Amino acid sequence: MSVTAISGSTNSSLCSGSANALNRSCLRTRKGQMMFGTEKGFLLHQCVRNVVFTGHQADVPGRCGMKRVEAGWLFKGGGGDQGSEAGLERSESANEDILIFFYQLDLATRVQYALNLEEYDIAKQLRNKLNEVEAEVIKQQETKRGLSSKSEAQDKGISLLRLRADLQNAIENENYAVAADIRDQMSKLEADSLAASIKAQAFEKAHFEFRLGQKVRHKKFGYRAVVCGMDPVCCETSLWMENAQVDQLTRGPDQPYYQVLVDVHEDPNLLVAYVPEENLLAPEEPDKARFDHPYTSFLFYGMDSAGDFIPVKQLREKYNRPRHEVPYDPQDDV
Known part of the structure; x- marks a missing residue:
């Protein structure tokens, strides 16, 4: 099933964009008629006001069987203008990351809804699927935050100790050809270990100038945006960095990057x-x-008195960021 549009229960809007990563998370059962991603039970009528059906296709189950619809943008696009310089910073992986986060929120809501209806078998299946998604997301987060790099550096350190012992044995046995091969392995492992340690330290010591929900403006292109995610360094592919001309930046890829x-x-x-x-x-x-964007309704509670957005608790937990309190202004009471 191709999932290129997701709609939410309660007050969420239909979110169009690429969600190919969700294809792997789809589950169907004949008895329960459950489909995750674009499944039966989504309150599509709440989203009709926010979309026009022109663009990518998605399977949406209805009472009379599967119907083919096309979900697109109300605002004349969504595909990103790759011909413009601003379009070079468009990130499909960041978009998918947000959609998967929305998928988690929706699954958690459905688990609670099934429990409220005492549909325990359905709740169990939903919970199992949610656990699978959360486990995969945790792996991705560990990789982004450098935790995997830290673990990798530790593993390489242990391997180096073993190679040193093997090297000593080879020298004592006068097996110099083996000793030379072990030295080459050690040199490569030491370089890899140093690179992994540097990456892990960069993630641990990262300082973010901007916070979740903060409104910002692009210095070069001038557009208004709101921060909805952050990485200590650029976590995109080498091809994306080449297209975005990251090498021409003053601080290069080793600076905080923001999903906006x-x-x-x-x-x-x-x-x-x-x-x-x-x-x-x-x-x-x-x-x-x-400020208008179809994702704000499920990423944020709304705007605070300073005009910035208030991130939902799950979003703050995802990035381990504290809650921001707006300074008290006595004039607000006047």
């Missing part, structure tokens, strides 16, 4: 951008102007 939602009224062709810290600027005055 772009205001659709300023750039309707740019869905989610992955922007280096040096290209973002916080507004000098509180930005309380209207």
Whole structure:
């Protein structure tokens, strides 16, 4: 099943974009008629107001069987204008990361809903699927945060100790050909271990200038955006970094990168951008102007008194970020 659009229960909007990663998380059972991703029971009527059906295709089950529909953007695009410079920072992987996060939220809601209806078998199946998704997400987060690099460095350190012992035995036995081969292995392992340690330290010591939910403006392209994710260093592919000309940045790839939602009224062709810290600027005055994007309804509770968005608890937990409190202004009571 091709999943290119996801709609949410309760107050979420239909989210269009690439969600190919969700294909692997789809499950069907004849008895329960359950389909995860675009499954029966989604309240599509809440999303009709926010989408027009032109663009990518998705299977949406209805009461009369499977119906083929096409879900697209209300704001004249969503594909990203690859011809523009701003489109070079468009990130499909960041978009999928957000959609998978939404998928987790939806599964958790469905688990609770099934429990409330005392449908324990369905709740168990949903919980098992949620556990699978969460386990995979944790692996990805560990890789991004450098925890896997730290573990990798430790493993390589243990391997080096073993190779040193093997080297000593080879020398004592005058097996110099084997000793030379072991030295080559040790040299390569030491270089890999050093690189993994440096990466892990960079992740542990990362300092973010911007926070989740904060409204920002792109220094070069001028569009307004809101931060919805962050990485200590660039976690995109080498091809993406080449296309985005990361090597021409002052701080290169070894600086914080942010997933940002772009205001659709300023750039309707740019869905989610992955922007280096040096290209973002916080507004000098509180930005309380209207901000529209189809993902804000499930990533944030709403806007605070300073005009920034309040991230949902699960989003803060995902990035291990503290809750931001807006400084008290006595004039607010006037």
